[in-house]
Amino acid sequence: MGYKVVVVGATGNVGREMLNILDERQFPVDEIAVLASRKSMGTEVSFGDKTLKTKDLATFDFTGWDMALFAVGSEATKEYAPKSAAAGCVVIDNSSLYRYDPEIPLIVPEVNPDAITMYSNKNIIANPNCSTAQMVVALKPLHDRAKIKRVVVSTYQSVSGSGKDAIDELWDQTKGMYVPGQEKPARVYPKQIAFNVIPQIDVFLDSGDTKEEWKMVVETKKIIDPSIKVTATCVRVPVFVGHSESINIETEEFLDEDEARDILREAPGILVVDKREPGGYVTPVECVGDYATFISRIRQDVTVENGLNLWCVSDNLRKGAALNAVQIAELLGRRVLKKG
Numbered sequence: 445m446g447y448k449v450v451v452v453g454a455t456g457n458v459g460r461e462m463l464n465i466l467d468e469r470q471f472p473v474d475e476i477a478v479l480a481s482r483k484s485m486g487t488e489v490s491f492g493d494k495t496l497k498t499k500d501l502a503t504f505d506f507t508g509w510d511m512a513l514f515a516v517g518s519e520a521t522k523e524y525a526p527k528s529a530a531a532g533c534v535v536i537d538n539s540s541l542y543r544y545d546p547e548i549p550l551i552v553p554e555v556n557p558d559a560i561t562m563y564s565n566k567n568i569i570a571n572p573n574c575s576t577a578q579m580v581v582a583l584k585p586l587h588d589r590a591k592i593k594r595v596v597v598s599t600y601q602s603v604s605g606s607g608k609d610a611i612d613e614l615w616d617q618t619k620g621m622y623v624p625g626q627e628k629p630a631r632v633y634p635k636q637i638a639f640n641v642i643p644q645i646d647v648f649l650d651s652g653d654t655k656e657e658w659k660m661v662v663e664t665k666k667i668i669d670p671s672i673k674v675t676a677t678c679v680r681v682p683v684f685v686g687h688s689e690s691i692n693i694e695t696e697e698f699l700d701e702d703e704a705r706d707i708l709r710e711a712p713g714i715l716v717v718d719k720r721e722p723g724g725y726v727t728p729v730e731c732v733g734d735y736a737t738f739i740s741r742i743r744q745d746v747t748v749e750n751g752l753n754l755w756c757v758s759d760n761l762r763k764g765a766a767l768n769a770v771q772i773a774e775l776l777g778r779r780v781l782k783k784g
């Protein structure tokens with residue numbers, strides 16, 4: 445016996461990827477419903493070799509369903525996730541709405557699987573921000589060995605992290621550069637994204653940080669350890685899929701770069717590609733469609749007592765969203781619901 449699963453936001457980037465991953469990982473699905481907004485009613489989406497017709501989220505009854513994987517914005521989540529949770533259908537949510545609620549677990553299964561026990565507080569589990577998810581996978585095994593004190597991270601985030609309209613904007617603006625009369629102004633982003641980089645992701649806070657930067661700080665503390673200090677600079681780059689991060693780590697105990705490489709090689713969810721030669725590292729185009737968080741450029745930072753630098757790349761639609769959500773569903777199944 446398997447699960448009755450609802451995918452909410454099934455026409456979006458993350459929703460489609462969740463359907464692919466449920467199928468790829470042979471998640472035990474007995475029945476599946478795919479939901480989006482009313483305007484997408486009847487739109488077809490693929491689930492393995494099946495084609496499913498999208499239903500309207502606004503009129504869907506969650507009673508009798510086991511779990512709902514939500515990938516709609518915070519507003520629609522706020523309206524519909526509580527309905528699912530109240531009907532006994534456990535919500536696994538990709539939006540940022542519930543991540544900072546102390547009663548709701550924020551889970552990366554390789555890092556803090558035991559937090560799953562908190563799911564029953566509200567029948568809701570939160571999935572972290574894409575840039576946090578890949579970073580904590582890399583940080584956790586190093587923290588366990590040498591206790592991380594401080595992290596300085598700069599991100600290079602792809603446009604797919606802002607939804608399907610942003611992908612179109614990069615594509616259309618890039619084409620528009622070469623076709624006179626077809627220039628496309630910035631709409632999704634505050635400045636031109638084609639052939640440019642934008643040091644702003646999400647809104648500005650009073651501190652001068654952006655909300656994306658704040659999310660990386662708060663989520664890392666919630667998932668790994670409240671004592672870790674994080675400072676982040678988040679940058680949007682003209683890449684379609686795959687987030688990259690330059691991570692500088694200071695630890696309490698000395699950690700040699702070779703030992704760090706060995707620890708990361710053994711850690712769950714990580715693939716180390718670290719040859720000190722041209723091309724001996726991973727770039728975003730190579731990680732598309734992969735499950736792993738790739739680590740390259742592992743080296744000592746000799747400007748501080750116990751410092752390390754590394755380069756971390758992952759498919760933001762997978763580990764940063766859809767894969768992590770499906771891994772949470774697997775964890776929920778294995779530890780709690782125990783069907784399948």
Ligand SMILES: NC(=O)c1ccc[n+]([C@@H]2O[C@H](COP(=O)([O-])OP(=O)(O)OC[C@H]3O[C@@H](n4cnc5c(N)ncnc54)[C@H](OP(=O)(O)O)[C@@H]3O)[C@@H](O)[C@H]2O)c1
Nearest residue numbers: 453455456457458480481484515516538539605607608765
């Ligand atoms: N992309 C990433 O890397 C990433 C990573 C982590 C978290 N997330 C989060 O995941 C969520 C989805 O992101 P995405 O990139 O997949 O966005 P997207 O490609 O723009 O897709 C949005 C989806 O939400 C649906 N939707 C929007 N408003 C709705 C409403 N009122 N009622 C029903 N359905 C509604 C859309 O349906 P229609 O097609 O009918 O409009 C579509 O299926 C967001 O909360 C985002 O912050 C994304």
